[in-house]
Amino acid sequence: MSYHFNEIEAKWQKYWADNHTFKAENKSDKPKYYVLDMFPYPSGAGLHVGHPLGYIASDIYARYKRHKGFNVLHPQGYDSFGLPAEQYAIQTGQHPAITTETNIKTYRRQLDQIGFSFDWSREVRTSNPDYYKWTQWIFIQLFESWYCKNHQSAFPISELEKVFSSEGNESVEAVCDDNVNVFTAEEWNQFSSEKKQDILLKYRLTYLAETEVNWCPALGTVLANDEIVNGVSERGGHPVIRKKMTQWSMRISAYAERLLQGLDTIDWTDSLKESQRNWIGKSVGASVTFNVNDHDAVIDVFTTRPDTIYGVSFMTLAPEHDLVSQIVTDEQKAEVEAYIEATAKRSERDRMADVKTISGVFTGAYAEHPFTKEPIPIWIGDYVLAGYGTGAVMSVPCGDQRDYDFAKHFNIPIPNIFEGVDISEEAFSDKENTIIANSDFLNGMNYKKATKRAIYELEQLGQGEGKTNYRLRDAVFSRQRYWGEPFPVYYVNGMPQMIDLEHLPVRLPEVEKYLPTEEGEPPLGRADVWAWDTNTNTIVSNNLVTLSGVEGSHDNGIYPLELNTMPGWAGSSWYFFRYMEEAANRGEHFATEDALKYWENVDLYIGGSEHATGHLLYSRFWVKFMHDRGFVGVDEPFKKLINQGMILGTSAIVYRVSGTNTYVSKGLKEGHDVEEIRVDVNIVNASDEIDIEKLKQWQPQFENAEFILEEGNYIVGREVEKMSKRWFNVVNPDSICEQYGADSLRLYEMFLGPLEQAKPWNTAGITGVHGFLKKLWKLYVDDNGLKVNDAEATKDNLKTLHKTIKKVEDDIENFSFNTSVSTFMIAVNELTAQKCTSKAILEPLLVLISPYAPHIAEELWSKLGHDQSISTAPFPKFEEKHLVESSKNYPISFNGKMRFTLELPLDMSKDDIEKTVMAHEKTIAQLQGREPKKVIVVPGKIVNIVG
């Protein structure tokens, strides 16, 4: 009986599905454990071998935890809204829902054939109306909430209204827009309801705001910064303009400090936490207000170095700063305008890339130093960014290198305010070893003291205060796309109104085309049936909307719906809660309280590091918000997080002799002028030899090509790069499963190397793990059937088993899956050599292997006479006693270099070891009569002879 993996794997996959083997229970006596993968976007290309890496790792862990007696939740679903389906729809007219459905089918088939222990009964799809109903609901909750700085928590907006009507807004410490005016309770109560709504919008956690976007009229869409190259669109090269659009924003900045603090409570890698810290970008300092001479204007700046206030010799504004046009003098006007125009032409990216060039223009205006009252020239320069802080800086050339370079370049004085420091060559930015000088009341102080004092003095003047600044901006939440969640929002006189929960979901309308309208409205602008009837609470035809406010028209209660859709991260910011509820109970809640209480949050989350500052930050934000409002009990979504490394492709390259249709093999290409052409890796074997017949069929350009071979073969060149269709280096798991089986694929992906490390895919080694599975099979079964019997386990058998138990358990706990595969190989090699047939050994061994290679484990388990799945068999218990040795093979080293080994009893005393070793003939030979200076004996470890 040989190892027919295809039959075995199909059999057990069917068994698991039929018996709901991996269905998690919401009520259990076992402790819970929640293992989650980042759910995939179902793209048309299907899975490649890189995708399953993280899934295999989490599956091993989930299966291990089941063996360890946990009630494990290990679900899977699809992040099924997204751009590729929409773009495909634009090209073909095919509805994205249909493409998505087809793609999901492919994904499911591919996932199933790898034998994952997912509980599919809890599947989630973000594009499913039953799901996005609750995404819409969370959006409404954000709209109905404000953030109180005093309590560091979100509260219902209705409570804020109560405060406004009883005491106005002066005492309210809220995170809100900057332009909120102070009003009293009386004033509030007399405001029109429109005015009240307008004010409340400035406090809501999601709000409408004018945002600058990159608008490409030719493509009719908004582009992200990285879709623009040299001021034109990457795709098509069309001009891009900055355009203000009214968009929904999320007040994530309210949570900046908690998002930062929360990082200390979770078990993530340092690099990931560091990424989030950088993204949040906290800096502590002060805001300082400078009066502008001869103008009724002030310049606010943020500085981390208020202690250097006496070193200010000029100010710099971003060219886009609002004040520039107001304060520029007539003499400087032409120059300033030319400069602004020149910078506007350069894209943000160009400006960032070109750090070396120093440019700027004097505005002709002066500000007044808050203490010395001296005039300070005001410059504009593009090294100051409009988007950070206030878009203006107080320039201290002696303490900041950029200010220093700017001052040198334009011959602006560089006053030195540091004691005993030479600033003739560069700025002195070391704040730890600073003594302030030439600074009046700050003289002689260090950074800490001077900072405190400067802030105090500024406060006395009313020209500044201590301030903490965050880089984290509020997140724009509107997208001009079709294939995303519609907002549950309609507009009455331009004011947004929320649709009640009972009328959700607001379903995506049908449109004829998935492009923006000719007027530049989002695709939903093409929908004919896209208005909200407040009388019936249904979506009705747009024609029924009356133009309210226009004289002669009457308000019939039918209003236009929002045309934008939500961004990709909306649905993925809370999906982990949805899995907690069993599908049957999902109707009334996004998840019931019991389910949320039982599963709490994700114990282990595995996914790619590309989500470090997107999904992982937004999810934390939404969870903190939901926690504040009492919808969930936890404050962080993911307790432990692991990033799997990317699996890279190994592209294959053929060399075409320039200007011909002749291809020269890699080894012979020297001397030829060649072009590198990437070809399909699937027609190249592990020895880099290409199948020329297949190549000719692959693309017509090779059909009549000539090939210059070396030793009868055409050898390709190799290049390791990202797995991508355009490099023809994508390897699909299907063919691996077919050829070697899912268990081989699972073992091999783990065996490739450490989980978190990026590594190139190379099928060469897969025969190794496949051979291992065959050997494992042969340990249990031969031509006559099952070999396993009740023979008593030998000492060696037990030693091998328990060594393996210990190592594998440690490895899984440390996510070191590659080394446990080696451990299995060693165990099987040893047991084969020992001719072990003992059930007492081979049965527990199967449980150890089952998380990694579940199909073969189930098959052999049932052959051993079990009628239940191996998946919940208890994990074997490690017993130290089987590893206790009586002797140790001591390495004997001379001056640290190991020369020979010596078997000695472990209970031998230090002195006896030394005596025995020193008397040994090899020792005498090594020393050649020399007297050792010192002999180090570490019992149980090593002997080192010095001299």
Place this chain on the structure above:
RNA sequence: GCUGAAGUGGUGGAAUUGGUAGACACGUUGGACUUAAAAUCCAAUGUCCAUUAGGACGUACGGGUUCAAGUCCCGUCUUCAGUACCA
């Protein structure tokens, strides 16, 4: 520039608290079985010197600490990832 991770045979990688560097595989070479191939099995395989015995060198590079360093410390270089004129 900054932040983080890493650099070990022909290749992927192992060495968890400083204690026999190269586990386990792949590849290569030789052999067995076979008409042949596949499969399987056995042996060798860091580099260099040496017939052998054995020796020298060796974990990116240069220093250091230690009886002992891939591992700890200082400096340098390289690669990858993220981020960037952050005031």
